[in-house]
Amino acid sequence: MYLRKCRRKVGGEQKDYWQLVESYRTARGPRQRIVAYLGNVEAAAREGVAQAARGVRTHQPGLEETEAPEWVEVDAKRLRVERVREFGGPWLGLQVMEKLGLGAFLHSVLLTGREEISWATTAQVLILGRLCDPSSELALAERVYARTALGDLLGVPLEKVNEDRLYRALDALLPHKAALERHLKERLGELFALEYDLLLYDVTSTYFEGLAEGNPQAQRGYSRDHRSDCKQVCLALVVARGGVPLGYQVFAGDRNDVTTVEEIVEYIEAQYGAADRIWVMDRGMVSEENVAFLREGGRRYILGTPKSSLRRFEQPLLEGNWETVREGLEVKLCPSPEGEETFILCRSAARREKEEAMHARFEQRIEAALEKLAKSCRKRKHRVGVLERRIGRVLERNSRAAGLFCVEVKEEAGRAQVVWSKVKQWREWAHLREGCYLLRTNICDWSAAALWEAYIQLTQAEAAFRLHKQDLSLRPIWHQKAERVQAHILVCFLAYVLWKALGQLCQRAGLGEEPRRVFEELAQLRTVEVVLPTRGGLELRRRCVTEPTKHQAILLQRLGLTLPKHLKTHEV
Numbered sequence: 001m002y003l004r005k006c007r008r009k010v011g012g013e014q015k016d017y018w019q020l021v022e023s024y025r026t027a028r029g030p031r032q033r034i035v036a037y038l039g040n041v042e043a044a045a046r047e048g049v050a051q052a053a054r055g056v057r058t059h060q061p062g063l064e065e066t067e068a069p070e071w072v073e074v075d076a077k078r079l080r081v082e083r084v085r086e087f088g089g090p091w092l093g094l095q096v097m098e099k100l101g102l103g104a105f106l107h108s109v110l111l112t113g114r115e116e117i118s119w120a121t122t123a124q125v126l127i128l129g130r131l132c133d134p135s136s137e138l139a140l141a142e143r144v145y146a147r148t149a150l151g152d153l154l155g156v157p158l159e160k161v162n163e164d165r166l167y168r169a170l171d172a173l174l175p176h177k178a179a180l181e182r183h184l185k186e187r188l189g190e191l192f193a194l195e196y197d198l199l200l201y202d203v204t205s206t207y208f209e210g211l212a213e214g215n216p217q218a219q220r221g222y223s224r225d226h227r228s229d230c231k232q233v234c235l236a237l238v239v240a241r242g243g244v245p246l247g248y249q250v251f252a253g254d255r256n257d258v259t260t261v262e263e264i265v266e267y268i269e270a271q272y273g274a275a276d277r278i279w280v281m282d283r284g285m286v287s288e289e290n291v292a293f294l295r296e297g298g299r300r301y302i303l304g305t306p307k308s309s310l311r312r313f314e315q316p317l318l319e320g321n322w323e324t325v326r327e328g329l330e331v332k333l334c335p336s337p338e339g340e341e342t343f344i345l346c347r348s349a350a351r352r353e354k355e356e357a358m359h360a361r362f363e364q365r366i367e368a369a370l371e372k373l374a375k376s377c378r379k380r381k382h383r384v385g386v387l388e389r390r391i392g393r394v395l396e397r398n399s400r401a402a403g404l405f406c407v408e409v410k411e412e413a414g415r416a417q418v419v420w421s422k423v424k425q426w427r428e429w430a431h432l433r434e435g436c437y438l439l440r441t442n443i444c445d446w447s448a449a450a451l452w453e454a455y456i457q458l459t460q461a462e463a464a465f466r467l468h469k470q471d472l473s474l475r476p477i478w479h480q481k482a483e484r485v486q487a488h489i490l491v492c493f494l495a496y497v498l499w500k501a502l503g504q505l506c507q508r509a510g511l512g513e514e515p516r517r518v519f520e521e522l523a524q525l526r527t528v529e530v531v532l533p534t535r536g537g538l539e540l541r542r543r544c545v546t547e548p549t550k551h552q553a554i555l556l557q558r559l560g561l562t563l564p565k566h567l568k569t570h571e572v
Contacts, residue, residue: 004032020074072540078533087149087545088525088552089132094153095561096498096505097124100187109176117160122169124154125161130495132523134473137166149527152543170487177490181247182271184497188244192504196240196272198454200280201264202461203257204468206475206489207232215482221254225475233477235468235489236264242513243460244500247271248493250486261290265299278302278443280458286440295340295442302455305343305438316345317432323448331448336440344439344451352435359430362401369394370407374418382416384409391418404430467499468492471516509558518555525552525563 004021007014021032097103106120128150129140141163145151151158188194205223207230212218218231225232232253238246249264265279279294283304294301310317313334322330328349335342373387387409395402404427407420439455446454468474474492479485502515511518525546532540545563548556556563 018076072532073535074540075533075535080531081528082531083527083529083543085149085152085527086132086147086523087527089519089523090128090148090150090153091525091563092502092519092522092561093128093131093498094124096501097127099191099505100184100497100501102127102184102187102494102498105180105183106173109179110172117156117165119169119172121154121156122161122165123173125150125156126166126169126173126491127494127498128154130472130491131498134471134495136478137170138163141166152527167484170484170491174483174487174490177486178271180490180494184494185246185272188497188501188504191501192244192508194240194242194244196246196275197277198241198280198457199246199268199277200239200241200458200461201236201261201285202282202458202465203234203236203251203260203284204465205232205234205253206469206477208480209476209478210480212477212480212485214480215485217250217252217482217485219253221252225469230476233485234260235465235474236260237461237464238264238268239461239464241457241460242500242504243464244504245464245493245497248489250489257284258287258290261285262293265294265297274299276300278454280455282458291440300441300443302439302441302443302451304455305440307433307437309438310433310436311429313343313345313438314429314432317436322347325449325452329452331452333448341440341442342444342451344441344448344455345436346439346452347436349435351437355434359401359404359434362398363404365398366394366401366405370405370418370420377415377417381414384411384416387416387418464496468496471499472496505559509560511555511558518559521552521555524549 002021002023004019006017006019008017019034021034023032094103103120103124106123107118110118110120110123112118112120125145126137126140129135129144129148132148133140133144135144141161145161146158150156151161185196189196205221205225207223207225207227208215208218209230212231215233217233219233220228220231221234223230223232234251234253234255234257235248236251237248240246247268249260249267251260251263261281274297277300279299279301281301281303283306286303286305291301291303316332316334322332324330330347332345333342334345370391373390376382377387391407391409395405395407404422405420406423407418410417410419439451441451443451472492472495474489477485477488479488499515502519503513506515506518507513525548527543527545530542530544532542534540548563
């Protein structure tokens with residue numbers, strides 16, 4: 001449908017009148033018919049009618065389609081637009097949710113009782129709210145839900161969404177964590193032909209606002225968020241290639257990373273079986289006990305190794321025969337003397353440049369501090385013990401270059417003196433190992449380049465943590481009960497699954513691996529409700545989706561998604 005301008009001469013004056021016209025096809029070609037005479041309407045009113053004429057069809061819950069055109073006469077002076085809502089983000093999230101079968105699965109496991117709104121539908125509100133506008137349950141109920149089209153998409157009126165209902169949905173969702181992980185793993189594998197042969201494991205922490213005294217897992221420990229003043233929990237996440245999530249566990253905030261390995265490996269194997277998979281972990285997870293545990297179970301692994309172990313490979317570092325993986329990166333295989341493992345020496349030019357700059361900066365700082373102390377000693381008397389403590393603090397603050405200096409405090413003629421020299425052997429070894437790091441594995445039939453490529457996939461786990469914390473607002477946690485904290489993290493995990501599924505859809509559509517730009521572009525779509533007062537006294541309401549821009553239309557076409565055409569119509 002479209003608006004047509006007609007000119008008529010009234011009282012010797014040319015006046016413009018408007019008609020709402022619909023095009024349709026016949027055997028003899030396209031034809032037009034007048035749906036309504038609008039009269040002499042203003043530009044704003046014409047725009048509202050034009051938006052109503054471009055209404056879209058959908059089959060989402062709570063939305064209806066109009067079977068036949070309605071011919072009405074509209075009072076243009078009383079035409080208005082109401083209820084502008086954010087539509088693109090929730091609608092896109094719901095499309096991804098349907099592809100994963102997540103909504104249907106929630107309805108199958110969260111059985112309906114006497115509640116007015118099913119817990120499965122309320123859980124969808126939580127997940128889509130976390131994906132589109134991460135905030136607390138209170139903010140979701142009081143602000144976020146009202147400005148989005150979630151009510152239209154899920155068929156839940158605004159007055160039915162409140163903080164208590166959302167909290168109770170969290171309680172209902174948590175017992176099904178393991179079943180949700182299994183369902184999503186299988187569905188993601190089917191949709192995108194994923195192979196879960198490489199399991200990437202890492203741990204992060206997220207902190208609390210409040211004392212969290214009712215949660216035994218809330219403890220103070222090493223904080224990756226630099227919030228040592230707050231209690232925290234540790235989140236252990238397992239992902240496959242590309243950061244596709246497999247499962248997670250929540251540990252106490254004071255838990256050391258090394259102590260989590262056995263528990264998480266046994267949890268994943270209990271969920272999905274002890275198949276021939278390769279575990280990839282960074283050096284923070286490595287201990288001889290963990291290596292023995294992995295080896296005893298016949299598990300294959302690629303592990304980071306502490307840099308102190310490089311001393312054992314000083315001779316291979318000096319030798320040639322490096323394999324170039326890419327420009328600026330070389331690797332070399334070094335079998336262990338026992339023959340059970342293989343070590344991979346890696347040398348990065350960019351990393352070397354960075355470490356050289358760090359060593360030079362710390363060397364300059366230490367030397368400047370020692371010069372200052374020596375100058376002070378020439379001017380006045382100092383006690384030896386005081387000087388030694390000050391030197392110790394300087395070396396501690398600049399520990400990366402502390403080994404280069406041999407410092408001695410002497411007392412001559414009743415005055416303390418600071419004397420130092422630089423250790424040549426330390427400088428030579430530091431120069432040799434700059435830019436180098438070490439991996440270990442029990443895989444014997446892979447090349448050094450393939451092993452390095454597998455290990456570097458750990459950056460996907462780190463990216464997953466960044467997405468959880470920044471985009472999905474995993475931190476800070478405001479809940480105080482242990483079960484609510486677990487449920488909060490589960491909702492964040494499910495929203496992350498939707499995000500990664502959207503990323504896989506974008507990659508398959510040739511739109512890159514990062515869905516952020518696609519999501520932000522389509523999130524600009526809005527719904528508006530155009531109210532058309534008719535001659536008969538009724539108000540005809542048309543809830544319309546804004547016309548996609550050229551870029552949005554291309555994205556939708558590439559993703560294989562179709563916007564709804566006619567939203568639910570109300571007559572009052």
